[in-house]
Each structure stands twice: as structure tokens, then as C-alpha cells.
Amino acid sequence: MPALTNPKHERFAQELAKGQSQVEAYESAGYKPDDGHSARLAGNGRIQARVAELLNKSAEKAEVTIDWLREQLQGDHKLARELGQASAAVSATNSIGKLYGLIVERKEVGRPGEFESMNADQLREYIAREAPELGARGQAAALTNGSGKPH
Numbered sequence: 001m002p003a004l005t006n007p008k009h010e011r012f013a014q015e016l017a018k019g020q021s022q023v024e025a026y027e028s029a030g031y032k033p034d035d036g037h038s039a040r041l042a043g044n045g046r047i048q049a050r051v052a053e054l055l056n057k058s059a060e061k062a063e064v065t066i067d068w069l070r071e072q073l074q075g076d077h078k079l080a081r082e083l084g085q086a087s088a089a090v091s092a093t094n095s096i097g098k099l100y101g102l103i104v105e106r107k108e109v110g111r112p113g114e115f116e117s118m119n120a121d122q123l124r125e126y127i128a129r130e131a132p133e134l135g136a137r138g139q140a141a142a143l144t145n146g147s148g149k150p151h
Helices: 007-017 022-028 035-042 045-082 086-099 120-134 137-144
Strands: none
Touching: 007 022, 007 035, 007 045, 022 035, 035 045, 045 086
């Protein structure tokens, strides 16, 4: 199915496919907020077919990318073993594991035993203070309700 001829309908379908709610997608498409109209448009058969097509294309694209990466890494692993490059083979194996979420890198923060002496409030305060430096601003805000003070 090609893009919908009505540009607002096409944008609405694209925003739904991106995960926006019906009301958000309706507004993003240029319509005035209206729960009833957004629900009715979302129920339109052509809109539903277009959203399904867009989601299918996204899934196919992601699958091809993962398959391609897997094939490349497996080829690298095979070549490294043939050349007797054990460290390169291990690296390719680790990369395959990471690709499939089987290997997760973790980083330890703090000195050994540093957190054992803290009570829950002290620990929340520490996390709220240090998390932005670690790239976890959203988590720190959640712990402090965005106030900067632990709850």
C-alpha cells in the first residue's frame, strides 16, 4: 500500500506506528485535539492497514539489520579462528552475545563497602546526586520525584 493520499491521514498513521496515542497522533497530524474524532480516524480501515504496513516495514528493517550483523560477526569469528587469532574470535563471540542481549556490560560504582553503611535515605540522596554524572538523569529524577530531594 502506498502512502495515503491525504497528508494528514498519512502523518496520523505514521505517528501511530511510532507509538503515539491516538490523541497525540491526531494533534501531530495537524488536527485540533478531539478524543472522539481521533478514535474514529484510528478505526478507519485504510489507516489501520497503513499502520500495519509501516510497522511491518520497521520490523523487517530491524530484522535484516540484526541478521546482517550476526552474519558479519559469525564470518569474523570463523576467519579469526582460521587465522589462529583467539582474541579476535573471542571478541566476535562476545559481540554476538551482546547483539542478542546475552551479555550485558556492567560498571561498578563506588568503593568496596561504600554503600553498606548508608541507610535508604542516604543511598537515595547519593544516587540523586551522582546519577546525572553517570548518564541516568531520568532515574535520579524518578528517585527524587524531580525535586532533587529523596522522597
